[in-house]
Amino acid sequence: MVLTNKEKLVAVIANGVSVFSLLQEREELPKNTTMYDFVLKVIPEDLKPELSVELIDEVFQYVTSAHSS
Secondary structure, eight states, rough: OOOHHHHHHHHHHHHHHHHHHHHHHHOOTTTTHHHHHHHHHOOOOGGGOOOOOOHHHHHHHHHHHHOOO
């Protein structure tokens, strides 16, 4: 099975959110780095055309709710 670009994008966003949270917890991020800034830096260029703030928000909400259950 080959992943679609949207599936790849969701995986990269979820990973970016998780890494961001971990680095934030450890206080290893530069000051004023937002989750959006961090996620935008880890998204491969070929997937950026399909990226939206709404998708980042949706993945973030899912990841945080899944980890808090």
